[in-house]
Amino acid sequence: MNQCIRFEEVTKYYSEKKIVDNVSLSIEKGEFVTVLGPSGSGKTTMLKMINGIVQPDSGSIYVYNQDVSKCDIVNLRRRIGYVVQETVLFPHLDIYHNISYVPSLIGISKSKTKRRVRDLVDMLQLDKSMLKRYCDELSGGEKQRIGIARALAASPDIMLMDEPFGALDPETRAILQDELLRIWKELHMTIFFITHDVNEAEKLGSRILVMNEGVLEDKVPSACCELS
């Protein structure tokens, strides 16, 4: 079995309050997992445990069969694309250097990075002239595309995306959803995608999970419900 991410009886408290409640989950390579759930239900906390920003109080998380709490976390993170909730870009870097942030951490050569950024600009249909600009001059949709380009820059196999399209107007959101699906199919990635929008979860996910007060369940596909 091509296991990619695995939660084993993971529980997390924030000051007495159980935020993630005994979650066990196994995600296989190439899956597009969408996680649904109301605000405050523990989705972000769960996602941050995958790249080790948050540590569980009990249980373990494995990425590529490596225990996240025991492996070389910096290297692991560089192989995981990360699109933060509300996509924070680095305000002091221009777009080019935002996109090439992870390659620059790894020390990938300038010419290689340049080619990679050019490919990403094409892939996400960005305007080349934008590369020298700073994030405060961009629209919400453009920022999201750049956030995704940045996450993809070091060619990760896993993408963690925390409500990336939450703040966009419906039209832009639909376009970006289509592009994300195209990229996912093209690059055969594993995507862990958080949203609180049911339609988005259904449109994108090859598998849909629901989080509710820290408890995780598989969602019964709506198509089957309509049948019954």
Add this chain to the structure above:
Amino acid sequence: MLKETLKIVVDRYDFFIPLIIEHIYISAIAVTIATVIGLSLGIFISEYKITRGPVLGITNIIYTIPSIALLGFMLPLTGVGNLTAIITLILYALLPIIRNTFTGITNISNTVIEAADGMGSTKLQLLTRIKLPLAFPIILSGFRNMVVMTIALAGIASFIGAGGLGVAIYRGISTNNTPMILAGSILIALMAFISDLVLGFCIKLIERKKYFELKLITVVICLIIIVSLAYGTLSNRAEISIASKPATEQFILTEILKIIIEDRTDIDVKIYKGIGATGSMHDGLVKGDFDIYPEYTGTAWAYILKRDLNSCLDASGNITICDREQMKTELQKTYEDDFKLTWVSYYGFANSYGIAVKNEIAKKYNLKTYSDLARVSKNLVFGAEYDFYEREDGYYPLVKKYDFSFKDIMDMDLGLKYKAIESGEVDAVLIYTTDGEISDLDVTVLIDDRKFFHDYFVGNIARKDLIKKYPDLLDILMLLNNLLTEKEMSELNYQVDILKIEDKEVARNFLISKGVLKK
């Protein structure tokens, strides 16, 4: 006044330009070191937040110590000169840079840091690529405060013998030269103002993300600093340092020393003007902060040896008044044995207390001596500065000795004394026998016929190891022996104090006129 100030700057540009460069040099070293230490500490306390309280607390306390006091604390530890000044400036400069580094880093939004962290930045990468660049505008505004403050404070540092534009201010104060004081102050203010403008402009450039222009300015600033650092280290190669008390007479004497030593040897001489009172001069010389300074026999006798004037023994073993030669011999012996110092040469004049009366009064009552004055004192008004009425060798013992009974006494400022006698407000006035003003006034200096006042002969005290190192120096210093009379000294003081001629020039012209120096 402004015109005179401008004139003094233009006329003496060769005096001011080295001072400006030295001011930059001192400030730049202090700022650079404070930035390195302050940044490190600021980063440290933002990473290890428990250390924040003590570090900020201590720097805060240092910051509130008045600068004069802090300079005073540092003096016994690191001596006079630029080092103490730089250390003091660094201590003050730390607070703004530490505080702003800390604030800048802790103010960065957590989501940005978490994003960079989650993408696989190491701790160092997080610091250098995210935290420091984002905190940079706030750090820079702390830096701006610090630079302006350091430049201003460096002006005070000349009180402990450091260089820079404070030298001009201090010189102006001790020679009662207001345009000089103004020139120094305005130049310091101007430097602080320009730095403030430039750094403010840099902050604007960052806000507009014009990094190219920013780099350009940084390069220019670095060049200026490097040049003044190079100049500072080169010009600091002095081999002999000479110090003076804050008085015109001492300024002239140290210039004379410098000129004559540099003329006869290859030794570089640096003068520290206006270091302080007798106590700190003596301590500095004993410790080796400097090598030579001019001192007065009576002062050394009273303050350093702590001896009374009437404490010598005559041939038959009775306690008597010390005679001049006896005093000199005993001074020399104690200095050599106890302090490893030596009195090398005496200039030949004494700067003592004296009493002067207006010529017309002297004529009217036929006054020549203090005893003459005592006869008619009930008709006359006497004036002196405040502290003369408090001193143990001051007014009341004097009155007792000569049986004076002045009609009235007045206390007044040093500077106003001479105006008062000119206008007839007072009839007799306390003077220093070499005061420059005397040669300008219609006064007669009376004779202390019953020897109330000490002799204050001026000699050079040098460190013995200096003489050992440069044996030729002894002969050179002896050239100064008996070089000046009281009247000549008072004339030289007059040229500096009243005519506002530069002390260096007065010294040079005098040496030429005496044939000691060739033209």
